[in-house]
Amino acid sequence: MVDTYTERAAHYTNSVVQRLFGIIQRKNSNLCVAADLTRKTALLTLVDAVGPYICVLKTHIDILEDFDQEFIRRLQELQARHDFLIFEDRKFADIGNTVKLQYTSGIYKISSWADITNAHPLPGDGIVAGLKEGGLEKGRGLLLLAEMSSEGSMATGSYTESCISMAQRNKDFVIGFVAGRKVSDDDFLVFTPGVSLDTSRDSFGQQYRTPQQAIDSGSDVIIVGRGIYGAEDVVVEAKRYRDAGWAAYLAASLE
Numbered sequence: 693m694v695d696t697y698t699e700r701a702a703h704y705t706n707s708v709v710q711r712l713f714g715i716i717q718r719k720n721s722n723l724c725v726a727a728d729l730t731r732k733t734a735l736l737t738l739v740d741a742v743g744p745y746i747c748v749l750k751t752h753i754d755i756l757e758d759f760d761q762e763f764i765r766r767l768q769e770l771q772a773r774h775d776f777l778i779f780e781d782r783k784f785a786d787i788g789n790t791v792k793l794q795y796t797s798g799i800y801k802i803s804s805w806a807d808i809t810n811a812h813p814l815p816g817d818g819i820v821a822g823l824k825e826g827g828l829e830k831g832r833g834l835l836l837l838a839e840m841s842s843e844g845s846m847a848t849g850s851y852t853e854s855c856i857s858m859a860q861r862n863k864d865f866v867i868g869f870v871a872g873r874k875v876s877d878d879d880f881l882v883f884t885p886g887v888s889l890d891t892s893r894d895s896f897g898q899q900y901r902t903p904q905q906a907i908d909s910g911s912d913v914i915i916v917g918r919g920i921y922g923a924e925d926v927v928v929e930a931k932r933y934r935d936a937g938w939a940a941y942l943a944a945s946l947e
C-alpha cells in the first residue's frame with residue numbers, strides 16, 4: 693500500500709508541494725501535460741481545454757516562436773481559472789552563477805512565473821545553490837533529473853545515486869526528481885515523463901510506459917505530451933489520461 697497524497701502532504705514544508713497536493717486532491721488528477729507547442733495562441737487554446745484535468749502544466753518556453761510578456765499574463769489567467777501549477781522544463785545544466793541569471797533574467801524571467809523548474813545534477817551542488825538564490829524566496833521548487841526516459845540515457849547507477857544525495861542536502865528547495873520510478877525512500881516527489889497509452893517509442897529513442905506502469909513504479913505525477921496535444925480531441929485524451937493515472941493511484945493506495 694502506498695501513502696495517499698493527503699498523507700504525503702503532511703511530510704513536506706515546501707509551499708509548492710503543499711499547493712500541488714491540494715490541487716491533486718481537489719481535481720483527482722496526477723496528470724501533467726507537456727504542452728510542447730510553438731505558437732502562443734495554439735498553446736493557450738490547449739491549456740484552456742486541458743486545464744480542468746491537469747495538476748501541472750509543463751512548458752518549454754524557449755520553443756515559442758512568438759513569445760512575449762502578454763503570453764505570461766494570459767497563461768497566469770488560465771492558471772487562476774483552472775487551478776494548476778506551472779513547471780518550466782528548462783533542464784538547467786551550468787554553473788550556479790550562470791543558471792541563476794538564466795533563471796531570473798533574459799527574455800523569459802522564468803523564476804517570476806514558473807512554480808517549478810528542473811536541473812541536471814551534472815555540475816554539482818552549485819547549480820542548486822544558484823537556482824535557490826533565484827527561487828527560494830519566491831516560493832519556488834526544483835526537480836533534479838535523476839533519470840531520463842530516452843534510450844541510452846547516462847543518468848543511471850552512481851549518477852542517479854549522487855543526484856539523490858544532492859537532493860537530500862538541499863531539501864529546502866529540491867522537492868523531488870524527474871525519474872521513471874521512486875528512486876529514494878525520502879519524501880521526494882517523482883515526476884515521470886515517457887508516458888503513453890498507445891505507443892511504446894518514438895523515432896528519437898523516447899521510451900513510453902503506461903500511466904499504470906509509471907504509478908506502480910512509484911511515480912507521483914505522470915507527464916504526457918504528444919499523447920494529448922497530438923490527439924484530434926485533446927479533451928477526450930486529457931480525460932483518458934487523467935482517469936488512467938487516478939485509477940492507478942487509487943488501486944496502488946488500496947493494495
Ligand code: S5P
Pocket residue numbers: 726728752781839840841842870885886887898915916917918919
Ligand atoms: O527524461 C525525460 C525528461 C523530460 S522532462 N524525458 C522527457 O521526455 N521529458 C520531457 O517530457 C520532454 O522534454 C517532453 O516535453 C515530455 C515528453 O513528451 P512526449 O511527447 O514524449 O510525451
